[in-house]
Amino acid sequence: MALDFTFTDEQRMLEDSVLKWANTWLEPQMEHMYEIDEMPKDLFKQMGELGINGIAFDEKYGGAGLGYVETLLAYETIARVSNALSMTVGASQTLCFDNFRRNATEAQRAYVLPKACTGEWIGCLGITEPNAGSDAMSMATKAEKKGDKYIINGSKIFITNGPVAQFMVFYAKTDPAAGPKGISTFFFEVDKVKGVKFEKIKKWGMRTSPTALVTFEDMEVPEENLIGGLNKGVAVLTSGLCTERITLSGCTLGGQRSCLELSLKYAKERVQFGKPIASFQTIQEKLANMYCGYKAGKFLAYSAAAYCDSLTNKSGGKGTDLDRMAAASLLFNGEMGTKIGLDAIQIFGGYGYCTEYAISRHFLDQKLWEIGAGTSEIRRMIIARELMRDDFKSGL
Ligand SMILES: Cc1cc2nc3c(=O)[nH]c(=O)nc-3n(C[C@H](O)[C@H](O)[C@H](O)COP(=O)(O)OP(=O)(O)OC[C@H]3O[C@@H](n4cnc5c(N)ncnc54)[C@H](O)[C@@H]3O)c2cc1C
Structure with missing residues (x-):
């Protein structure tokens, strides 16, 4: 059993390259960006070039094929300059895209993950609602089946990256009477749907990491956008x-x-x-x-x-x-x-x-x-x- 934290050469190189980038590219902008509460432009493209976006994704999607130890190391290293932006990268790559990867079909993965790896797409994940925080299973967002589509109504709050996201994974009740056993997982591309609104929330901490209130009003998503199984959310x-x-x-x-x-x-x-x-x-x-x-x-x-x-x-x-x-x-x-x-x-x-x-x-x-x-x-x-x-x- 190894009792120390001796990283491999590959892990050390990862840490060195991320730290160098964070100190030279990120640090000089941070005071100003924190003041105006804006995410630095091209953050995710930079992450793509460094290989961080797809760190845990298969190489066939443009990822690095590494694991959660390396993901943790990358997030720790970004956070040595910005905790907030490390959270923003994690919300996109781990909360949203990694969750999607583990539950989507191969064809869906092949379409979405390469865009996540390059940083062309930023992702967000919606669990929390205005009246369902710690008690997430009491969520009120509903997905009603109509033909080959689901109609979504409800809202999600405190959604990291909501204001800048091209892609969202979220949970909704597909069988409200079944309680937690009636929740399913959905995804959508922001510019392919109507009836969704993202409003930026002001915060005193974690500034630069954009946060949104997301409202769904008769938003239609195709039935194939349900992932992980019906009522298996x-x-x-x-x-x-x-x-x-x-x-x-x-x-x-x-x-x-x-x-x-x-x-x-x-x-x-x-x-x-x-x-x-x-x-x-x-x-x-x-x-x-x-x-x-x-x-x-x-x-x-x-x-x-x-x-x-x-x-x-x-x-x-x-x-x-x-x-x-x-x-x-x-x-x-x-x-x-x-x-x-x-x-x-x-x-x-x-x-x-x-x-x-x-x-x-x-x-x-x-x-x-x-x-x-x-x-x-x-x-x-x-x-x-x-x-x-x-x-x-x-x-x-
Ligand atoms: C900056 C930021 C980013 C976030 N990003 C995301 C995101 O990307 N996606 C997303 O879905 N959510 C996100 N969240 C939401 C976050 O996960 C919730 O705020 C959190 O789960 C708590 O829910 P709540 O705020 O509604 O608090 P509440 O659930 O209302 O809790 C209020 C207080 O009551 C306590 N409490 C509640 N129930 C119990 C209990 N049974 N026993 C003892 N104490 C209890 C809580 O611990 C807390 O102290 C984000 C929040 C913030 C602030």
Whole structure:
């Protein structure tokens, strides 16, 4: 059993190339883009050139044929400069296109995935509704069959990439009386349908990552746009949430790492009372806690990703060890991200309160990870449920 985080040469090259790109292309734009809350133009084309968009997709679609460990590493590395844009890339490539890939037909994959890999198409995923957040199964969006089409009515809220997406995967009730057993998964190309509206939502954190309220009013989609089986949406949704929670742990990890690195540098340079503030024990305590938190979270996330890569079907959801490991990864990292962000701002003092310093963005973005992809409360419920399973015997 390997007990360290020694990445392969290929993984190191991936990390180096993404970091170089993030430092040279992304970092110089971030202060301005965060201020105006706009996603940098050509972000996804850049991701396509770097091979990140299709990192987990087969080479025949233009992907790199790698796994969730590499996906997590890529998201962590982007987040060392921008947590928000790492989330935006993850929302498109993992939440939307990877979920689609795992459930679509070969012909559908062959049509859609090459456009996702190049960055021509950006994707989004719709689960959450104005009145169905944590209780996602109570969703009210309906899909009614009419001939060879489904008519969609309802709405989805907080949809990452909604304002810029060309492609959407979403869930709707196909048999409302059956509750969770009446949910199905659909997709559509934004410019091929009528009756859908995307309205941008203003946020104080995760700026640059566009978020939308999506409204469906008699939107028609062909019946072949139902994927994963009629009324089988819950399995698709919960499986997708597992890979989402694991890989998007990279967003908070990258932010944590930058908080530590930037704080360390600043604490050594900033002089008060005639000494660098790093010489004060209360500052050292924060740095030591940040290091321990980041390293512990890293273990949870990468071990969950490696476990997921080792599974043949990679299915998560209720009754699987993957569900517990994925929820634990994002629970710990989400809460640690907020703590580390707060400590970093404290080390920077008043300068940490100014938007000119990247640390302010790292701090603002972290809080989302206690909310998005199922809140901390819901993740604890999942972990406890899986621990109390009658057949639970492994994983400690
Ligand atoms: C920036 C951003 C991006 C997002 N991106 C997407 C996306 O791309 N796609 C998508 O579908 N969704 C997305 N979301 C939505 C996100 O997943 C939801 O916000 C989240 O699941 C919580 O739902 P809610 O906001 O309705 O909160 P609620 O469910 O109303 O929860 C409010 C509070 O009550 C607590 N609570 C609820 N039920 C229980 C319970 N049973 N026990 C204890 N406490 C409970 C919650 O933990 C929380 O603290 C995004 C959200 C944000 C802010």
